[in-house]
Amino acid sequence: MSEVPARAKPAAGGPPSRLICPSRRACSLLALLIVLFHGIGTYALRAHDIIDIDQANTLVAAVDAAATRLKTAAATAAEGEARFALGMALVEATAVLNRDLAAHNGRLTVNAELVQKSLAQRDMAPAFDKAIGRYRLPRAPLIDAVRFAPDAPYARQARFELLKAGFYESFVIDPFELLGMRFDELERQIAEAATLEAALSNRDDAEEAAFIHAVDLARAARVAPVAVTAQAYAGKARMALGAFADSYPESMRAAAARLILKGLGGS
Numbered sequence: 265m266s267e268v269p270a271r272a273k274p275a276a277g278g279p280p281s282r283l284i285c286p287s288r289r290a291c292s293l294l295a296l297l298i299v300l301f302h303g304i305g306t307y308a309l310r311a312h313d314i315i316d317i318d319q320a321n322t323l324v325a326a327v328d329a330a331a332t333r334l335k336t337a338a339a340t341a342a343e344g345e346a347r348f349a350l351g352m353a354l355v356e357a358t359a360v361l362n363r364d365l366a367a368h369n370g371r372l373t374v375n376a377e378l379v380q381k382s383l384a385q386r387d388m389a390p391a392f393d394k395a396i397g398r399y400r401l402p403r404a405p406l407i408d409a410v411r412f413a414p415d416a417p418y419a420r421q422a423r424f425e426l427l428k429a430g431f432y433e434s435f436v437i438d439p440f441e442l443l444g445m446r447f448d449e450l451e452r453q454i455a456e457a458a459t460l461e462a463a464l465s466n467r468d469d470a471e472e473a474a475f476i477h478a479v480d481l482a483r484a485a486r487v488a489p490v491a492v493t494a495q496a497y498a499g500k501a502r503m504a505l506g507a508f509a510d511s512y513p514e515s516m517r518a519a520a521a522r523l524i525l526k527g528l529g530g531s
Contacts (some may be wrong), residue, residue: 313374314325320375323360324382326353331386334405344412348422351405355425357383358390358401365398395443396436397442401429420460424469427456431476439479440486447487475517479502502530 337346357379358405364376371382380399383389390399406422413419430453434445442450457477464470481501488494505525509518 315360315373315375315379317375317378319360320378320382322381323353323357327357327383327386327388329353344409344416345418347405347412348409348416348418351403351409351422351425354383354388354390354402354405358399361390362398370397392431396433398433400433401425403429420463423456424460424464424473427453427460427473427476431457431480439485440485442487444458447484447489448479450484450487454484471512471515471517474504474508474511475521478508478521479524481505482528485528498528501525502528506530 307397329351330346332341334346337343358395361372361376361380364372365370380389387525388402390402392398393400403426406426408425409416409422410419430445430449434442436500445453454477457473461470461473461477464473478501481497481504485494485501488497502525505521505528508521509525512518
């Protein structure tokens with residue numbers, strides 16, 4: 265189990281939280297929208313659905329196959345891609361565990377527990393973090409895949425998965441209540457989101473990266489260590505949020521973007 269990270273606090277001189285959310289109701293709506301828009305895997309679990317034994321075995325088998333492939337590819341040109349394959353198998357397993365957890369009042373079903381315990385036996389289990397109430401993605405295989413071959417075709421997708429993990433694992437409900445993320449880490453995430461927004465060919469992925477970028481800019485305006493930095497980020501956030509709403513007007517995320525923009529004094 266991971267340590268409970270320290271809660272990031274707004275620095276003295278930074279803008280008050282009302283600049284982000286104009287009312288408590290608006291804050292609650294924003295938090296709900298962002299959480300609802302977090303896609304956490306391809307298994308569409310619904311309330312009271314149960315992972316069947318075949319799904320559990322398929323998840324574990326995918327991790328085993330990727331791990332075996334990595335052993336075979338070690339010290340070859342295929343190692344980076346093999347690390348990526350393992351990372352993506354763990355992305356799927358982590359997503360299913362979190363979706364099962366959310367669908368069953370914070371408790372894993374029997375077959376979800378089977379997945380978690382099987383991965384633990386292989387030293388690959390996602391760690392449950394009490395602070396955020398969910399499992400954290402094991403990031404090492406994806407980080408290693410990017411490091412091994414940063415210009416490979418799969419590296420961009422690996423970076424996108426890491427970006428999503430960094431964003432969604434940094435809060436519980438309210439994205440402006442940061443957990444376990446320093447301001448310099450937030451700034452690096454902002455830069456990465458901007459790069460990926462322009463580089464991702466899949467429109468849905470590009471939309472999500474753009475949304476993360478815009479929200480992170482607004483978060484930076486909230487927690488910046490000095491007022492002048494906060495003001496600069498607020499200006500950038502207004503531009504990014506407006507651009508997002510214009511670029512993806514049919515997306516439900518646009519409602520969240522407009523809500524944050526209103527809180528920042530935009531229109």
